[in-house]
Amino acid sequence: MSSTRPELKFSDVSEERNFYKKYIALPKKLLKTIRLVDKGEYYTVIGSDAVFVADSVYHTQSVLKNCQLDPITAKNFDEPAKYVTVSLQVLATLLKLCLLDLGYKVEIYDKSWKLTKSASPGNIEQVNELMNLNIDSSIVIASLKVQWNSQDGNCVIGISFIDTTAYKVGMLDIVDNEVYSNLESFLIQLGVKECLVQDLTLNPNSNTEVQKVINVIDRCGCVVTLLKNSEFSEKDVELDLTKLLGNDLALSLPQKYSKLSMGACNALISYLQLLSEQDQVGKYELVEHKLKEFMKLDASAIKALNLFPQGPQNPFGGNNLAVSGFTSGGNSGKITSLFQLLNHCRTNAGVRLLNEWLKQPLTNIDQITKRHDLVDYLIDQIELRQMLTTDFLPMIPDIRRLTKKLNKRGGLEDVLKIYQFSKKIPEIVQIFNSFLEDEGPVESVKELVRSTWLAPLSQHVEPLSKFEEMVETTVDLDAYEENNEFMIKIEFNEELAKIRGNLDALREEIHTIHLDSAEDLGFDPDKKLKLENHHLHGWCMRLTRNDAKELRKHKKYIELSTVKAGIFFSTKQLKSIANETNILQKEYDKQQAALVREIISITLTYTPVFEKLSLVLAHLDVISSFAHTSSYAPIPYIRPKLHPMNSERRTHLVSSRHPVLEMQDDISFISNDVTLESGKGDFLIITGPNMGGKSTYIRQVGVISLMAQIGCFVPCEEAEIAIVDAILCRVGAGDSQLKGVSTFMVEILETASILKNASKNSLIIVDELGRGTSTYDGFGLAWAIAEHIAGKIGCFALFATHFHELTELSEKLPNVKNMHVVAHIEKDTNEQKHDDEDITLLYKVEPGISDQSFGIHVAEVVQFPEKIVKMAKRKANELDDLKTSNENLKKAKLSLQEVNEGNIRLKALLEQWIRRVKEEGLDTPSNISEEASQHKIQELLRAIANESENENDNYLKYIKTLLL
Ligand SMILES: Nc1ncnc2c1ncn2[C@@H]1O[C@H](COP(=O)(O)OP(=O)(O)OP(=O)(O)O)[C@@H](O)[C@H]1O
Incomplete structure (x- = not known):
C-alpha cells in the first residue's frame, strides 16, 4: 500500500x-x-x-x-x-x-x-462518496431523552431515530426497566449505529443510570455521543420537522408524540445539521416503529446465533459492505453467519432488506405464513426464479444510491441506468403474468403473488412510460448503445444541432489537414503520422522523435511539445481550427449541461415511484434468496408448521441441523431431534462432555426459530414451531475465568436482563452460566435462575451446563427435562472398507442424564459384553461423587480431535481386551467364581491399558480414571 x-x-x-x-x-x-x-x-x-x-x-x-x-x-x-x-x-x-x-x-x-x-458512525452522508461503497444496511442514528421515575424503578425513554441514507425519521416512547432491556431490543431491531444521550454524567443523581444506559448501548455495538442536556429541548422542533418532511403534518406532531421524543428529535436534527443541507429539506418521511411487531433479540443473541459475520472489532458484523459494483451475494468466502448463508440477493436493496429482516423477525403468524407461501411458490416455480435471478434482478440498479447521486452531481449516465431499470418493469410484469396462468399453484397463493409483487409493479408501468418517453425523446440512445456516449439528441434542440453541424464541419477540415500533411511529409497517416486531440493543445499531430527530423525541413510546421511518445506539432491553420473547435465544444457542453440538468430534475420527480418499485423488487429478491438457500442446502430445508403465540406452545423439530455449521466443509453434521412443550418439557438441561455439541444443539433451536420467523424454511426433516416473542441468550464467558469478579457481575446483569425481558412466549438460551466464577457461586446462580425460569416464567429454555447437579431440578419441576450428549458411531456403509474405519463422533443428543464417562458409551457401541460394561459402570458409579467426576471432566479439557482419535485407540484397546478375555476363557468361567473372574478381567484391562499408555495420551489417562 x-x-x-x-x-x-x-x-x-x-x-x-x-x-x-x-x-x-x-x-x-x-x-x-x-x-x-x-x-x-x-x-x-x-x-x-x-x-x-x-x-x-x-x-x-x-x-x-x-x-x-x-x-x-x-x-x-x-x-x-x-x-x-x-x-x-x-x-x-x-x-x-x-x-x-x-x-x-x-x-x-x-x-x-x-x-x-x-x-460519525450514524451519519456518513458527507463522506459517502469518498468511501465509494455500497451500503448494505441502513445507517440509523438515534437520540434518547430519558425520564427516570425513582418510585417504581421504571423509566420512560423518548426516542427519535433518523436514517439519513433512506430519508426516514421516527419517534417513539418506550417504558423500560432498570436493566433497559427494551432499549436494547430497540437498538438491535433497528441496527442503530450511533446514539445521542444527554450528558448527565456530572449529575450525581442520574450518573449511575446514565452509565447503565451507556453500557447497554455499548453492548449493542453502537457508539455513544454525549450532548449537552440543553440540546434536548422540544422547543420549535415541529417547525424543523415541517421543513424536513416538506409538509405541515409535523405541526400536529406534538399531539401524537411525547415531549421526550420531540426533545430527542431536536437534538438529532441539530446534531446532523439536517436543515443546513438544502438537499435534505422536504425529503424526509415520518415512519413508525413498534417494538412489539418484531421478535425481541438481545445483543448476545445476535452473536450466539451467528446472525452476521463477526470480526474482532465488529461484533455485529456491522455493515456488510461490498466495494462499489455488484454485490456478489456475500458468499465468496467461508460461510460463518446466517446472513452469508441466506444472502443470494441480486440487488443492493435486497441485501439491505435481508439485513433488516434478520434483525426484525416477525411475530404475527399471518405475516409469517405469507412469506412462507411466497417462498414455497418460488421454490416450486424454478424456471421463474431462475429467470428473475439471472435475467432481471441483476439488472436492477441501486435506486437509492442513484437518486442520491442524481441529486448531487449525477449525469446522463445515471438517468440512463434508471431508464433501463424502468424498461425492465413491464418485462417482469409480463413474466409474472405468464407464470400465473399456470394451473399449478392454488388460487390463494396466486392471489398473494399478485397482491405482493405483481400489482404494485404493474401499477407503476403507466406513469413510468411517461418518464421513458421523456428519455427517448431527449437522449441519444443510439450513441449510448453504439459508443457508450451520453449525449442529448441533437434533433431535440436546434441550438445544439447547429453547433454539432459546425463541429462536424471543422472535424472534416482537420482530417483534410492531417491527410495533406501526411502526403507532404511522406508518412502513412494511419500508422506513422497520428492525429490526436491533446488535453492541452487540442487537435494536433504527432510523430515519433526519430521521424521528427523530417519536420524541421518544412517551415510551416510548428512544434508544440516533445514527450517520450514523440513530438506534437501543428500548422497555423490547424491551430486556429483547433482553437475554434475547442470554443465550440465548450459551448456544446454548456448547452448540453443545461438540458441534462433539466432532464435530471424531471427524472428526480419520479423518485418516489422508483423507490416503491425498488422496495417491491427487494422483497422479491429476498424471498427468492430464501427459496434458493432452502432448495440448495445440503439437505433441502422444509416449511415449518407454526403455532401462534399464546396458543399451543409446542416446538418439535425432527432431525434438525445447525444451518451454518452444516455448511462447513470439515464437518459431517449429526442431526438431532428437539421437543419443547409447555408444561411437559419446556425447560431442557443439556449435559455432556466438552466439545460434545451442547452449545450447537441449543443455539440451533434459536437459529431455526429465527429463520422460521423471518419467513425462511428450516433445516429439519419435520418442524413444528411455536412462534416466540423473543430470543434471549446468555452465552458463557467461556475461558474468561481470568476476568474473575467482573465476569460474574456481567453474568448477573445480563441474566437479570433476560429475566426481565422474557414472557411465557419467549425462548431463552443459556450456555455455561456461572462458568466464569467459582463453582460454588456459579452453581448457585445457575440453579436460582433455572428455577425461576422453569417455575415462574414458564417459557421455552435450553440450558447447556457443566453443573451436573442442575439435572436434579427435573425432580423438583415436572416441566424440566434432562438431555445429554452421547457418542454416536457412524456406520460405514461401504462394505469394502474395514470395520476399523468407522468414525466415532459425539453430538447425538438424547433424553436423560449424561453419565459422564463417554468411554463407557464407546464400550457399548463396540458391542462389548454387557456384563463388563455393567461392571465398568458400577466402577464409575463408585467414583461417582458427582463433583470429583465433574471436576475431572473439566480438567480433562479434551479437544475434539483428542476425543475422536482417543475413541479409535480406545476401541482398539477394548477389542484387544475382549479377545484376551475370550482367549483366557474369562467370559464363561467354569471353575472360578464370577467375582474372581471379574477381578481378573479388570486386571487384564489394567495391564493392557498400562502397556499401551503413552505419556501424552490425555484421553486414555482420563478414561482410566473412570474405568480403573
Ligand atoms: N451435531 C453436530 N454434528 C457435527 N459436529 C458437531 C455437532 N455439534 C457440534 N459439532 C462440532 O463440535 C464442536 C463443538 O461443539 P459445541 O461447542 O457445541 O460443544 P460443547 O459441548 O458446547 O462444548 P463445551 O462444553 O466445550 O462448550 C463444534 O464446533 C462442531 O465442530
Whole structure:
C-alpha cells in the first residue's frame, strides 16, 4: 500500500510551518475522532492520528514522516510530530475502518484548516462518496431523552431515530426497566449505529443510570455521543420537522408524540445539521416503529446465533459492505453467519432488506405464513426464479444510491441506468403474468403473488412510460448503445444541432489537414503520422522523435511539445481550427449541461415511484434468496408448521441441523431431534462432555426459530414451531475465568436482563452460566435462575451446563427435562472398507442424564459384553461423587480431535481386551467364581491399558480414571 502514498507538498518552508501552527491552534478534538486535511489530490493526517493510520491502515510505522515545525510550535506540539499522506483510494479504506468498523468520528479540513466535512458512525452522508461503497444496511442514528421515575424503578425513554441514507425519521416512547432491556431490543431491531444521550454524567443523581444506559448501548455495538442536556429541548422542533418532511403534518406532531421524543428529535436534527443541507429539506418521511411487531433479540443473541459475520472489532458484523459494483451475494468466502448463508440477493436493496429482516423477525403468524407461501411458490416455480435471478434482478440498479447521486452531481449516465431499470418493469410484469396462468399453484397463493409483487409493479408501468418517453425523446440512445456516449439528441434542440453541424464541419477540415500533411511529409497517416486531440493543445499531430527530423525541413510546421511518445506539432491553420473547435465544444457542453440538468430534475420527480418499485423488487429478491438457500442446502430445508403465540406452545423439530455449521466443509453434521412443550418439557438441561455439541444443539433451536420467523424454511426433516416473542441468550464467558469478579457481575446483569425481558412466549438460551466464577457461586446462580425460569416464567429454555447437579431440578419441576450428549458411531456403509474405519463422533443428543464417562458409551457401541460394561459402570458409579467426576471432566479439557482419535485407540484397546478375555476363557468361567473372574478381567484391562499408555495420551489417562 505504501507505493500508492502521495508526497506532501508545500510551496515553501514557511507555508509548511504555518500549516502546523494552525493545526495546534484547533480546538481539542473529542476522543475517537480522526482529523484529515484535504490537499486536493490526496489527504494528510498529523500527530497521533498519523500513528493510528500508519498502524491500522499501512501496518507499518515506516510510512511516518517528520513535520517541519518552527521552534515555538514544536514546543507546544504534544503529539508525535509526524504525518502520513493518504491517497484517495486509501482514504476510502480508512473511512470505512474508522466509521463502520471502529466507531470513530471523522473531521475533514481544507488546506486552511476550515472544517469542510464531518462524519460519525450514524451519519456518513458527507463522506459517502469518498468511501465509494455500497451500503448494505441502513445507517440509523438515534437520540434518547430519558425520564427516570425513582418510585417504581421504571423509566420512560423518548426516542427519535433518523436514517439519513433512506430519508426516514421516527419517534417513539418506550417504558423500560432498570436493566433497559427494551432499549436494547430497540437498538438491535433497528441496527442503530450511533446514539445521542444527554450528558448527565456530572449529575450525581442520574450518573449511575446514565452509565447503565451507556453500557447497554455499548453492548449493542453502537457508539455513544454525549450532548449537552440543553440540546434536548422540544422547543420549535415541529417547525424543523415541517421543513424536513416538506409538509405541515409535523405541526400536529406534538399531539401524537411525547415531549421526550420531540426533545430527542431536536437534538438529532441539530446534531446532523439536517436543515443546513438544502438537499435534505422536504425529503424526509415520518415512519413508525413498534417494538412489539418484531421478535425481541438481545445483543448476545445476535452473536450466539451467528446472525452476521463477526470480526474482532465488529461484533455485529456491522455493515456488510461490498466495494462499489455488484454485490456478489456475500458468499465468496467461508460461510460463518446466517446472513452469508441466506444472502443470494441480486440487488443492493435486497441485501439491505435481508439485513433488516434478520434483525426484525416477525411475530404475527399471518405475516409469517405469507412469506412462507411466497417462498414455497418460488421454490416450486424454478424456471421463474431462475429467470428473475439471472435475467432481471441483476439488472436492477441501486435506486437509492442513484437518486442520491442524481441529486448531487449525477449525469446522463445515471438517468440512463434508471431508464433501463424502468424498461425492465413491464418485462417482469409480463413474466409474472405468464407464470400465473399456470394451473399449478392454488388460487390463494396466486392471489398473494399478485397482491405482493405483481400489482404494485404493474401499477407503476403507466406513469413510468411517461418518464421513458421523456428519455427517448431527449437522449441519444443510439450513441449510448453504439459508443457508450451520453449525449442529448441533437434533433431535440436546434441550438445544439447547429453547433454539432459546425463541429462536424471543422472535424472534416482537420482530417483534410492531417491527410495533406501526411502526403507532404511522406508518412502513412494511419500508422506513422497520428492525429490526436491533446488535453492541452487540442487537435494536433504527432510523430515519433526519430521521424521528427523530417519536420524541421518544412517551415510551416510548428512544434508544440516533445514527450517520450514523440513530438506534437501543428500548422497555423490547424491551430486556429483547433482553437475554434475547442470554443465550440465548450459551448456544446454548456448547452448540453443545461438540458441534462433539466432532464435530471424531471427524472428526480419520479423518485418516489422508483423507490416503491425498488422496495417491491427487494422483497422479491429476498424471498427468492430464501427459496434458493432452502432448495440448495445440503439437505433441502422444509416449511415449518407454526403455532401462534399464546396458543399451543409446542416446538418439535425432527432431525434438525445447525444451518451454518452444516455448511462447513470439515464437518459431517449429526442431526438431532428437539421437543419443547409447555408444561411437559419446556425447560431442557443439556449435559455432556466438552466439545460434545451442547452449545450447537441449543443455539440451533434459536437459529431455526429465527429463520422460521423471518419467513425462511428450516433445516429439519419435520418442524413444528411455536412462534416466540423473543430470543434471549446468555452465552458463557467461556475461558474468561481470568476476568474473575467482573465476569460474574456481567453474568448477573445480563441474566437479570433476560429475566426481565422474557414472557411465557419467549425462548431463552443459556450456555455455561456461572462458568466464569467459582463453582460454588456459579452453581448457585445457575440453579436460582433455572428455577425461576422453569417455575415462574414458564417459557421455552435450553440450558447447556457443566453443573451436573442442575439435572436434579427435573425432580423438583415436572416441566424440566434432562438431555445429554452421547457418542454416536457412524456406520460405514461401504462394505469394502474395514470395520476399523468407522468414525466415532459425539453430538447425538438424547433424553436423560449424561453419565459422564463417554468411554463407557464407546464400550457399548463396540458391542462389548454387557456384563463388563455393567461392571465398568458400577466402577464409575463408585467414583461417582458427582463433583470429583465433574471436576475431572473439566480438567480433562479434551479437544475434539483428542476425543475422536482417543475413541479409535480406545476401541482398539477394548477389542484387544475382549479377545484376551475370550482367549483366557474369562467370559464363561467354569471353575472360578464370577467375582474372581471379574477381578481378573479388570486386571487384564489394567495391564493392557498400562502397556499401551503413552505419556501424552490425555484421553486414555482420563478414561482410566473412570474405568480403573
Ligand atoms: N451435531 C453436530 N454434528 C457435527 N459436529 C458437531 C455437532 N455439534 C457440534 N459439532 C462440532 O463440535 C464442536 C463443538 O461443539 P459445541 O461447542 O457445541 O460443544 P460443547 O459441548 O458446547 O462444548 P463445551 O462444553 O466445550 O462448550 C463444534 O464446533 C462442531 O465442530
